[in-house]
Amino acid sequence: MHNRGRHALMLLILGGVFAFLYIPISVLVALSFNAGGMPTAWTGFSVQWYGALFANADILAAAWNTLKVALISTLLATLLGTALAIGVEMRRRKGRAIEALIFAPMIIPDIVLAIALLSFFSLLKFPMGLHTVIMAHVVFNLAFVCAVVRARLKSFDWSLVEASADLGAAAHVTYRRVVLPVLAPAIIAGALLAFTLSVDEFIIAFFTSGAGRASITLPMQIFAMIRFGVTPEINALATLVLGVSVTALALAQRLNREMPGQ
Amino acid sequence: MKERGSTYLMAPALAWLAALMVVPCGLILALAFFRRGIYGGVEYTLTFENIALVFDPLYAGIFLNSARIAGTAVIIACILGYAAAYAIAAMPRRQQPVLLFFAVLPFWSNYLIRTYAWIVLLNREGLITQLARWAGYEGEMPQLLYTEGTVILGLVYSYLPFVILACYAPLARLNPEIAEASHDLGASGWTTFMRVTLPLTLPGIAVGAVFVFVLSIGNFVTPALLGGGQFQMIGNVVYAQFLTANDWPFGAALSMVLIAIMMLLLVAQTFAVERGTGRADA
Amino acid sequence: MTLLQIRDVTKRFGTVTAVDGVSLDIAENEFFALLGASGSGKTTLLRMLAGFEDLSGGQILLDGQDVSRVPPNKRPVNLMFQSYALFPHMTVRGNIAYGLEMERLPRAQIDARVDEILAVIQLTEFAARKPDQLSGGQKQRVALARALVKRPRVLLLDEPLGALDKKLRGAMQLELKRLQHEVGITFVVVTHDQEEALVMADRIAILKDGRLLQCGTPRDVYERPVDRFAADFIGVMNFFPGAAVAGGLHLPDGGMIAVAGDLRGPAVAAVRPERIRLGLGENSVTGTVLALAYHGLDLQLHVQVAQAPRPVMVRLTADLAEAQALSQGDSVTLGWAARDTRIFTA
Numbered sequence: 086m087h088n089r090g091r092h093a094l095m096l097l098i099l100g101g102v103f104a105f106l107y108i109p110i111s112v113l114v115a116l117s118f119n120a121g122g123m124p125t126a127w128t129g130f131s132v133q134w135y136g137a138l139f140a141n142a143d144i145l146a147a148a149w150n151t152l153k154v155a156l157i158s159t160l161l162a163t164l165l166g167t168a169l170a171i172g173v174e175m176r177r178r179k180g181r182a183i184e185a186l187i188f189a190p191m192i193i194p195d196i197v198l199a200i201a202l203l204s205f206f207s208l209l210k211f212p213m214g215l216h217t218v219i220m221a222h223v224v225f226n227l228a229f230v231c232a233v234v235r236a237r238l239k240s241f242d243w244s245l246v247e248a249s250a251d252l253g254a255a256a257h258v259t260y261r262r263v264v265l266p267v268l269a270p271a272i273i274a275g276a277l278l279a280f281t282l283s284v285d286e287f288i289i290a291f292f293t294s295g296a297g298r299a300s301i302t303l304p305m306q307i308f309a310m311i312r313f314g315v316t317p318e319i320n321a322l323a324t325l326v327l328g329v330s331v332t333a334l335a336l337a338q339r340l341n342r343e344m345p346g347q
Numbered sequence: 348m349k350e351r352g353s354t355y356l357m358a359p360a361l362a363w364l365a366a367l368m369v370v371p372c373g374l375i376l377a378l379a380f381f382r383r384g385i386y387g388g389v390e391y392t393l394t395f396e397n398i399a400l401v402f403d404p405l406y407a408g409i410f411l412n413s414a415r416i417a418g419t420a421v422i423i424a425c426i427l428g429y430a431a432a433y434a435i436a437a438m439p440r441r442q443q444p445v446l447l448f449f450a451v452l453p454f455w456s457n458y459l460i461r462t463y464a465w466i467v468l469l470n471r472e473g474l475i476t477q478l479a480r481w482a483g484y485e486g487e488m489p490q491l492l493y494t495e496g497t498v499i500l501g502l503v504y505s506y507l508p509f510v511i512l513a514c515y516a517p518l519a520r521l522n523p524e525i526a527e528a529s530h531d532l533g534a535s536g537w538t539t540f541m542r543v544t545l546p547l548t549l550p551g552i553a554v555g556a557v558f559v560f561v562l563s564i565g566n567f568v569t570p571a572l573l574g575g576g577q578f579q580m581i582g583n584v585v586y587a588q589f590l591t592a593n594d595w596p597f598g599a600a601l602s603m604v605l606i607a608i609m610m611l612l613l614v615a616q617t618f619a620v621e622r623g624t625g626r627a628d629a
Numbered sequence: 630m631t632l633l634q635i636r637d638v639t640k641r642f643g644t645v646t647a648v649d650g651v652s653l654d655i656a657e658n659e660f661f662a663l664l665g666a667s668g669s670g671k672t673t674l675l676r677m678l679a680g681f682e683d684l685s686g687g688q689i690l691l692d693g694q695d696v697s698r699v700p701p702n703k704r705p706v707n708l709m710f711q712s713y714a715l716f717p718h719m720t721v722r723g724n725i726a727y728g729l730e731m732e733r734l735p736r737a738q739i740d741a742r743v744d745e746i747l748a749v750i751q752l753t754e755f756a757a758r759k760p761d762q763l764s765g766g767q768k769q770r771v772a773l774a775r776a777l778v779k780r781p782r783v784l785l786l787d788e789p790l791g792a793l794d795k796k797l798r799g800a801m802q803l804e805l806k807r808l809q810h811e812v813g814i815t816f817v818v819v820t821h822d823q824e825e826a827l828v829m830a831d832r833i834a835i836l837k838d839g840r841l842l843q844c845g846t847p848r849d850v851y852e853r854p855v856d857r858f859a860a861d862f863i864g865v866m867n868f869f870p871g872a873a874v875a876g877g878l879h880l881p882d883g884g885m886i887a888v889a890g891d892l893r894g895p896a897v898a899a900v901r902p903e904r905i906r907l908g909l910g911e912n913s914v915t916g917t918v919l920a921l922a923y924h925g926l927d928l929q930l931h932v933q934v935a936q937a938p939r940p941v942m943v944r945l946t947a948d949l950a951e952a953q954a955l956s957q958g959d960s961v962t963l964g965w966a967a968r969d970t971r972i973f974t975a
Contacts, residue, residue, distance in 0.1 A: 091437075091536075092437075095433075095434040095437045095438065096434075098430045098431060098433075098434040099431060099434045099435065099438075099446070102427060102430070102431040102434075102450070102507075102511075103449070103450070105427075105504070105507075106450070106453050106504075106507065106508065107453070108468075109461065109464035109465055109467070109468055109504070110453065110456075110460075110461065110464055112464065112467060112468060112474055113460070113463070113464045113467055116467065123472065164359075165359050165360040165363060166360060168356040168357070168359060168360060169356065169357050169359075169360035169361070171353075171356050172352075172353040172354070172355070172356030172357035172358075173353070173357060175352065175353040175356070176353050183357075183361070186361065186364055186365075186369070187364075189364075189368065190364065190368060192558070192561060192609070192613070193368070193372075193606075193609070194561060194562060194564075194565030194566075194582075194605055194606075194609065195565075196565050196566075196567055196582050196585055196586065196602070196605075197372070197375070197565060197602050197605055197606055198368065198371075198372075200375065200585065200589050200595075200598060200599070200602055201368075201371035201372045201374060201375045201602075202367065202371050203589065204371065204374050204375060204378055204595060204599065205367075205370065205371035205374050208374065220367060221367065223363060223367075224363065224364065224367050224368050227360050227363065227364070228364075231360070256352060278455070281455055281456075282455070284457075285455075285456065285457035285458070285459075287457075287458075287459055287568065288567070288568065292589070304457065304459055307457075307459050307460070307463075308459060308568075311459070311463050311466070311572060312572075315463075315466055315467055315470060315473075319463065320467070323457075323460040323463060323464075326456075326457050326460060327456055327457065327460060330455060330456040330457060331452065331456065334452060334455050334456075338448055522712060522714060524710045524711075524712050524714035525714045525715075525716060525717075527681060527701070527708075527710070527714065528708075528710055528714035528715075528716075528775075529716075529727070530680075530681075530700070530701045530702045531679060531680075531681075531701050531702070531707055531708045531776075532702070532707065532727055532728035532731055532775065532776075532779065533702045533703075533728055533731030533732060533779070534702055534727075534731050535702060538731070542727075543716060546718050547716075547717065547718055
């Protein structure tokens, strides 16, 4: 009866919001393949801008740095975050303080964390470089991995662990053969999420990488390039980075139905 | 076995967080009370002048301005986000996870790039201008980029996906029979929405609003890229204190205020949820 | 006085026909039950009466007016939901007053009527509580009150007792009956529980696969089921398959059962457990006792006989001493009258 009009309205809203969200990105991706580079005219399909990227030493170095940071921080964050998630969910009483501590890295404004770490490292006269970026990234990455793994643990049947113990397995065997296989998809999903966040992260990297040119990450490079203005190389680079993020996230979603918040 | 094992498992991560988050933040809080040294750096004399300077009309003005801009972004994002979440929740069950995934996907991608995309669209030779010319418009294009409106647009664009996610959760959990009961008792569609659906899903909007506000007010990338050189929000000022002006204690003091706002909002939000609109999945 | 006329109502969902040409007349002040298994179409029919589903065909007339297209918020019909659907953010009072607020009644009048119904359902002290502070039975009463306070022409109830535990259910069955009588409003209840329908309803409509199978008083439906399905659905029935002849049924083993009815062809003879006695009768079979179930009020015997695929169930009042002396494995003879034997097409 009145349902058809309402349905049309819902579709209109969805269409509008999705258009808003995706048009800017789509334009960017489209332009990266425009031979002319600028939105003034479409001069034909070309991947020359991608080629230009690979010829640019600065960009390659920055990309390599970003990859190093992302892989190492993800590895550490996954180990720490998974252990944390299991430890927390094992307890009956969780404790407000611990919950707050785990939640904090996800909501703290990144500029606050960035300057806090900068001050911290400076005060200790701790030399800064890629290693400090990695240390900083682990902070928020482990919180996200923990959140994803915890979500999976909420529906985990702990009597499986008790059954395993009853049947004679030592603690580490139980974890290896009973708990981890069930958690594996969530852990991988969390790791992919952390990887993506690390690849995209700018502010904290910017403040904790120190003054050296050797520790520039890709987002930092992009930021520097944007400040100079719109160029087709940035469009190509942006499209590539987007592609990496989207792929990682699609994989994560495939593996694990329970992303935080869902 | 359980209790002790859990402590060993939690310890490394908690230690990391303590050392690299709690301590540095504590440091910032302490730093605010010291004085900037003559050549930059920190002079360890206790002083309140940084805190006082925060409340100086100039900086207070910037805070209020930032709050206003963040607030506007919150309102727009919440309206759009709630509408989108409502629409997703109204779709057939099977389609909802897919729609939600695509709605949230942009959020997890690089926000520098997402902000940059708007520059491409809006700058003087950007796509909007090209479309206008193509449609026959000859005159001078109004300033689209580097305005306050652009910054608000950028903020909304960055955080909208999260608001959609936050609003979707309570909407999806709502028992559909409750809306039907409201109709059965004589309420129109609008009344049902205002008196039943909206109050029961308010916690989702609250979460989204707090998140957008906290992230917007401390944001410096969006104002830096979309606001143009002179555009100052609190984030930019803090950035400047640390990188150009070299007045770390003052930068710390400004950050303290940011942290205080964030804590206030978080506490307010937990209270709002607890005050019990009751469980909407009853 | 016919209040509600359901005329040849049909509902299709794509290729599936959920309700197929059902016609019923429901009277004023009647307690009516729509009985059926899940998938029988009873809930769809109820929702059409409430206005939550459009009709694919037919009409629904209330007080002579066609209400088939009237939206739910404009019909003088109210629904008590299976999940109760109480508004979690409103108090008991708020929930009950909601419908009256929609009618734009003056505040004083609303308060008076809410107080009145709170007294009827005996929850006056709970008026300020929220639904999550109530027990299941209390929530049910609030859901009932919320609908009744509007004094609808018809109150629809969707599996009202499904969520309650057994003992409470028994008490509530009688309570609902009493309530209906007191307020004088027509109740239409949807249930899959035939015992419930028999206890509460003035008349029952049995639905099967979207069609109306039989409509009648509990006695009609129990004593004179219209076909084998209805006979099996209501209460317990013992069946003996065979071939029907005039006034009887030829059993496969050559024996004969005298029946009240006239059919030909493959058929089943049917007799209720409480009509069977120990010893010979007009019809008799012999078998072995499989199990005895003592229920205090009565004794149920399950007897394996050659002539029936399922064990025959016999219900005897416990004062029959010989019955109590039986044990598993004993041989017994069962007998019953021809006029208590129905016959149906197989």
